[in-house]
């Protein structure tokens with residue numbers, strides 16, 4: 001499997017290669033996990049998923065341009081499956097944005113679970129066996145290695161992995177979600193934490209995801225025996241129900257004198273933001289290590305930092321302005337003062353680790369926020385389940401010129 005380079009150019013190249021597969025092939029084959037060694041050159045049918053997630057997660061490629069690209073080639077009906085998956089991402093983002101306490105409780109629950117595990121000898125042993133690919137469950141041990149070696153897992157493998165983690169190995173879901181955030185190049189607060197909650201039976205209450213031997217054997221092309229899986233999948237329960245807080249879409253920033261634009265790893269395509277003019281300075285920041293108390297694996301850090309560097313280079317060319325990094329230990333206000341700029345515009349910082357790390361300091365600089373029209377159209381729809389979002393998406397996206 002080709003390792004992802006953290007540039008928009010590499011993302012566009014992969015998109016160009018994949019677009020032909022995004023219609024019929026994706027719709028019929030997307031659930032198959034042929035593994036990292038699949039020879040997609042010899043058999044393009046095995047090139048059945050895009051592997052674009054690290055680009056989408058850092059907005060090196062935007063959801064809007066992906067949907068437009070696949071509609072152009074296949075039309076919206078034939079590309080419906082792919083578009084639906086892109087909408088899932090927006091659904092999870094919007095859902096978490098409107099229930100930020102779920103993220104805060106995940107962080108507390110994760111830290112509690114990690115502490116508790118130190119005292120639970122047998123749980124710690126299972127955890128260590130899992131990390132070292134020594135559970136004896138062939139598929140799980142393979143995926144653990146694949147996760148650590150490649151920074152990617154197929155969607156179906158993530159579902160099976162999480163189900164085995166929770167129901168067979170009986171490990172805390174928060175520690176599994178933390179492991180994913182340490183190793184996935186696309187590791188994302190909303191898609192990751194809410195998917196783990198979904199597998200556990202906490203997102204759709206009372207409905208857990210069941211990893212079965214038959215399903216794994218079928219959709220991995222018989223690569224595994226998948227022996228030793230739990231037969232019971234009793235959904236986890238929690239006493240709390242989370243309050244829905246409707247998203248307030250920020251008004252577009254008014255035209256202004258010189259302003260600096262913050263370029264962070266949640267949005268690495270400054271050229272396509274709706275801004276009140278050209279920024280006088282780009283200020284780059286990334287902080288992927290905040291995703292986990294254990295920090296992140298080198299490839300995850302390198303991808304996030306590389307994505308911001310790429311965004312600064314492209315942005316400087318596009319806007320004809322300088323760029324600087326806001327480095328650890330520096331004050332953002334000082335970076336702006338040194339440049340002689342008072343106004344700051346910031347692409348929306350979604351709920352998650354980067355907002356936890358820099359949100360307060362950014363707010364201290366009285367920023368104006370910009371939210372992408374696509375996000376402003378999709379996120380507020382995430383009031384409950386996914387299907388109302390899918391149903392309302394055509395009307396919500398039509399004003400953007402996206403005809404589903």
Ligand SMILES: Cc1cc2nc3c(=O)[nH]c(=O)nc-3n(C[C@H](O)[C@H](O)[C@H](O)COP(=O)(O)OP(=O)(O)OC[C@H]3O[C@@H](n4cnc5c(N)ncnc54)[C@H](O)[C@@H]3O)c2cc1C
Nearest residue numbers: 049050051052053085086089155158186187188191192195
């Ligand atoms: C337990 C678990 C944890 C996950 N953690 C993450 C995560 O941290 N970051 C992340 O981006 N995705 C996560 N996902 C969702 C999904 O597995 C990945 O987005 C997808 O596998 C990425 O591979 P791809 O780009 O080849 O996907 P494709 O099938 O080619 O899909 C195209 C794009 O659609 C979006 N997408 C596809 N499936 C989903 C989905 N189920 N939910 C949300 N968006 C989706 C992604 O942006 C993806 O790149 C998780 C799923 C599970 C079950």
